[in-house]
Amino acid sequence: MADDLRELWRFRYLLRMLVARELKVRYKNSVLGFAWSIVPPALSVVVLTFLMRGVLQRDMPNYSAYLLCGIIAWNFFSIAVLDSSQSLLVNYGVIKKIYMPREVIPIAIVISNFVHFLLGWAVYFVTFFGILPGAVRLHLLDHGGTPLLSSIVWFPLIVAAEFLLVLGCSLWSAALNMFYEDVKFILQTLFSLVYFVFPILVTADVIGYSGPMVQHPWLFKLYMLNPVTAMITGFRNCLLQPAPPEWFTDKLKGKPAIDVEWWIYLGAFAISVFVAWSGYAYFNSRKWKFVERS
Amino acid sequence: MGPSTEAGAAIEVCHLTKVFRIHHRGSLKQAASRFIKGLAKRDHVEAFTAADDLSFTVPHGQTVAVIGRNGSGKSTLLGLLARVYRPTAGTVRLSAADGGPARVAPLLELGAGFHHELTGLENIEFYGALLGMTAGQLRARTPEIIEFAELTGKIDTPLYGWNDGAKLRLGFSIAVHTDPHILLVDEVLAVGDEAFQNKCYRLIAELQARGRTILFVSHDLAVVQRVANRILWLEKGRIHMDGDITSVLAEYRAAST
Numbered sequence: 001m002a003d004d005l006r007e008l009w010r011f012r013y014l015l016r017m018l019v020a021r022e023l024k025v026r027y028k029n030s031v032l033g034f035a036w037s038i039v040p041p042a043l044s045v046v047v048l049t050f051l052m053r054g055v056l057q058r059d060m061p062n063y064s065a066y067l068l069c070g071i072i073a074w075n076f077f078s079i080a081v082l083d084s085s086q087s088l089l090v091n092y093g094v095i096k097k098i099y100m101p102r103e104v105i106p107i108a109i110v111i112s113n114f115v116h117f118l119l120g121w122a123v124y125f126v127t128f129f130g131i132l133p134g135a136v137r138l139h140l141l142d143h144g145g146t147p148l149l150s151s152i153v154w155f156p157l158i159v160a161a162e163f164l165l166v167l168g169c170s171l172w173s174a175a176l177n178m179f180y181e182d183v184k185f186i187l188q189t190l191f192s193l194v195y196f197v198f199p200i201l202v203t204a205d206v207i208g209y210s211g212p213m214v215q216h217p218w219l220f221k222l223y224m225l226n227p228v229t230a231m232i233t234g235f236r237n238c239l240l241q242p243a244p245p246e247w248f249t250d251k252l253k254g255k256p257a258i259d260v261e262w263w264i265y266l267g268a269f270a271i272s273v274f275v276a277w278s279g280y281a282y283f284n285s286r287k288w289k290f291v292e293r294s
Numbered sequence: 295m296g297p298s299t300e301a302g303a304a305i306e307v308c309h310l311t312k313v314f315r316i317h318h319r320g321s322l323k324q325a326a327s328r329f330i331k332g333l334a335k336r337d338h339v340e341a342f343t344a345a346d347d348l349s350f351t352v353p354h355g356q357t358v359a360v361i362g363r364n365g366s367g368k369s370t371l372l373g374l375l376a377r378v379y380r381p382t383a384g385t386v387r388l389s390a391a392d393g394g395p396a397r398v399a400p401l402l403e404l405g406a407g408f409h410h411e412l413t414g415l416e417n418i419e420f421y422g423a424l425l426g427m428t429a430g431q432l433r434a435r436t437p438e439i440i441e442f443a444e445l446t447g448k449i450d451t452p453l454y455g456w457n458d459g460a461k462l463r464l465g466f467s468i469a470v471h472t473d474p475h476i477l478l479v480d481e482v483l484a485v486g487d488e489a490f491q492n493k494c495y496r497l498i499a500e501l502q503a504r505g506r507t508i509l510f511v512s513h514d515l516a517v518v519q520r521v522a523n524r525i526l527w528l529e530k531g532r533i534h535m536d537g538d539i540t541s542v543l544a545e546y547r548a549a550s551t
Binding site for chain 2: 021
């Protein structure tokens with residue numbers, strides 16, 4: 001692995017060019033350009049917030065902030081992993097002819113999506129931490145932003161953990177898709193389903209209070225050990241005050257938010273590191289076979 | 295015993311062997327059914343020896359044509375030299391004239407390595423990076439690349455508006471102007487219309503005069519005769535004949551009629 005990493009380092013300039021190309025191509029011919037990495041999540045936040053508060057009439061101040069934490073984290077994960085699964089086939093004509101450490105291709109996809117991820121957070125901070133002018137803020141969000149908490153110190157660590165997780169999953173999906181093109185379709189189907197299972201629209205607590213999870217508390221711990229779940233919850237807990245579960249349904253009136261034990265976060269972090277390491281190792285063990293398909 | 299290794303050879307190939315295992319790329323269903331069948335019958339993997347114990351040395355400045363019938367291992371040899379395949383056995387050593395590591399430029403097929411939404415200039419920068427050039431090294435050569443490819447008017451427009459000829463000219467121009475120590479070409483040595491092809495040949499002659507090494511695969515014996523100093527004739531993954539143009543071509547022509 002040390003040799004592979006050294007080789008990757010030698011090709012850092014090519015990696016940089018690949019990332020630049022990804023970023024340029026993505027919005028090259030659009031008028032709004034980079035705004036397109038911000039507009040779609042912002043629109044879905046507006047619509048979903050309207051659905052919850054306007055249509056279902058739930059009283060949930062700053063719901064959009066909780067929602068956005070989930071959407072930013074989820075979009076980075078799902079888009080990068082799906083794009084990566086296609087990346088080697090898209091560049092097949094090149095890797096068949098020119099030598100390069102082939103992992104630069106999915107890694108470039110991950111880094112370019114990471115840039116969009118960070119942009120998403122920048123918009124989040126501007127919106128909810130009161131950097132926007134007060135009048136605009138009051139108009140957009142009825143409660144005028146959220147207080148800055150000291151737990152924000154954990155934020156960079158969760159960002160790093162998510163980067164590692166996405167990197168690992170992308171390397172896995174890119175390599176596997178070279179041998180089984182079903183991988184892309186499996187991921188697409190899976191991602192559209194887990195969107196509703198992961199705590200994106202609701203908080204993890206609501207799921208923790210659901211029937212089977214109450215009967216079997218270990219099931220909820222398992223659910224929280226899933227790094228994506230842990231990360232979304234981690235982002236919410238470090239940026240926002242706990243959301244009372246009764247926001248989502250009256251049945252949970254008076255129930256407290258569930259505390260996530262530290263070892264669950266640690267476990268999820270360890271899983272992310274493991275996924276990154278194993279993805280890199282697996283990719284390298286298969287990368288010479290990619291062009292030998294017949 | 296390896297072949298006699300000349301000091302300062304550009305390409306040293308020593309007992310190079312490549313066995314492909316026929317990998318079935320397909321669906322999970324196929325993989326699952328293969329796995330189940332495999333429990334009963336394990337010896338399913340097909341092996342195909344595309345390069346079989348090849349040994350040869352190419353001195354600096356030589357232009358070698360690789361000929362042979364389809365499936366004789368020409369493209370495999372090129373892929374091994376470009377390091378896109380990992381040898382099953384044997385070694386490849388590529389060196390620059392000063393003994394350092396060689397910069398190898400494989401000439402890509404039409405469109406590979408280009409992005410049609412980027413402009414010609416952006417594509418030059420990216421393609422150059424693929425061939426191991428930094429933006430700084432490339433900048434000095436960019437005007438030459440554009441002028442040679444006859445693209446002065448539209449180099450800052452996106453490639454989707456270009457015709458195939460223009461893309462071919464640009465690809466050729468970049469690969470050759472990065473001044474590689476070793477140029478690897480599969481099939482197309484000269485691109486474009488006749489006038490441009492002649493320009494390509496002149497540029498190749500210039501590379502040859504500068505002591506650069508070229509290895510190209512071709513079925514076009516007229517081109518082989520025009521450009522090469524030496525022919526490597528492959529047959530079923532082995533070197534069938536290795537020598538000067540006249541003698542090998544005479545044998546080859548006799549064999550193919």
